[in-house]
Amino acid sequence: MVTKEQAPRASGEKEEGCPPEYIVFDEERGEYICTLTGEVVEETVIDTGPEWRAYTPEERTRRSRVGSPLTHTLPDYGILTTISGYRDANGRKLEARLRIEASRLRRLQAKLRATTSIEKNIEQAAREITRLVEALNLPRGIIDTAMMIYRQAAEKGLVRGRSLESMAAAAVYAACRIRGIPRSIDDIAEVVKGGRKEVARCYRLIVRELKLRMPIVDPVRYVSRIVSALRLSPAVERRAAEILVQARKMGLTAGKDPAGLAAAAIYIAALELGERRTQKEIAAAAGVTEVTVRNRYKELVQKLNIPLPAQ
The missing domain is CATH 1.10.472.10 (Cyclin-like)
Incomplete structure (x- = not known):
């Protein structure tokens, strides 16, 4: 049984007579039930989950037929597959000749992942933003938000002729503002070489050109x-x-x-x-x-x- 907030609701559902917080979803029967009165609020709900079951994280990973979620930290958003390891599909180690071939293909794939100048710049910025987030001890979720902002700036040509480090720091500061993380621009400027003035200039450029609406920070x-x-x-x-x-x-x-x-x-x-x-x-x-x-x-x-x- 899962709560109402954890399961999708079908259109046209009625909740009269039972407060929403007391409605739970019975996954086996496909019914919404009121725990106060026992009334079936809705039945024959379509199950949108997988048709298989998994009882351990390893089993879930093995049975899942989807890939990793899209990420802004990679030039291709993580769509392309990655050649890794020196084992075949059955888990057996490759022969020496095949390991050399796999290593060559891995290097070739790394080069093909970023072909244009913008993609190469985004790849470098991802490493710099990751470094800044780790140096400032920020949540890892900031990386994806900062990369989304930096990617938009790069595709609009704002990074051309400017310091990559300062633009990355400005994107991190903008991400902190959006996510409500209490970090000042001085804190971020301490871990970059450009200084506060350059980071602030890049931040104002990003906000103005990308038309970002920054929330007011709560003191x-x-x-x-x-x-x-x-x-x-x-x-x-x-x-x-x-x-x-x-x-x-x-x-x-x-x-x-x-x-x-x-x-x-x-x-x-x-x-x-x-x-x-x-x-x-x-x-x-x-x-x-x-x-x-x-x-x-x-x-x-x-x-x-x-x-x-x-x-």
């Missing part, structure tokens, strides 16, 4: 990382998040650097709870200037009417 996402760097208590993290939620409701976060707002909220929360940290320490952990922390701190205290203990 609350920065709180956990800054608190962890300063070794503050979970109580400070919760209080800082509450301050930022109040500030957002009053419209105080619009147009402000989210890292600076998070740093100011943490400074206020630390003062309230007696875990004092200097503005210099908090600014260094957040990657902003002391002036930013001081200005945001004064604004939050004044607008939210936060009483602070005597310093």
Whole structure:
């Protein structure tokens, strides 16, 4: 039995009389059943899954008749097959002569995978983006999003005459913004040679030419990382998040650097709870200037009417 959210629903289904969260799908009978009343909500549902069963991951891999999902990290999206290993279809090792031939075919296939200049550039960018993601300890899912952005920029001719490293870093930063990962452009610029100015220029070019709509970053996402760097208590993290939620409701976060707002909220929360940290320490952990922390701190205290203990 799987829940309603885990199984596809047919068109025209009716749910009157039973809350959706209590409806489950019986895979054996092909029926949607209400667990409160036992009523069959819908029957004879078409099973869209495979006709075979597998009880182990190895058995599932062996019986599956589909390939790997498409990926933007390869010039051909991963459509072409890859020659790998030195065994035949039955799992037996190849003879020495056949191993040499397989090695030659593998090198030839690697060359044919990327033939045009754009495909070769995308192949190099995939390696650079993977390096950046690993250096910044970002989720692996960022790689595919960043490669999708970089591929669009390359196909539009935006990478011509520009540093591949800076364009790759800009694509990673754009992917972090889209996926809601709290990383500033300064964090990403630290692991590239071009510097912040060049990465920022490439990022603005990508956003403008590809017409990307970047979501507004929630300052609350920065709180956990800054608190962890300063070794503050979970109580400070919760209080800082509450301050930022109040500030957002009053419209105080619009147009402000989210890292600076998070740093100011943490400074206020630390003062309230007696875990004092200097503005210099908090600014260094957040990657902003002391002036930013001081200005945001004064604004939050004044607008939210936060009483602070005597310093």
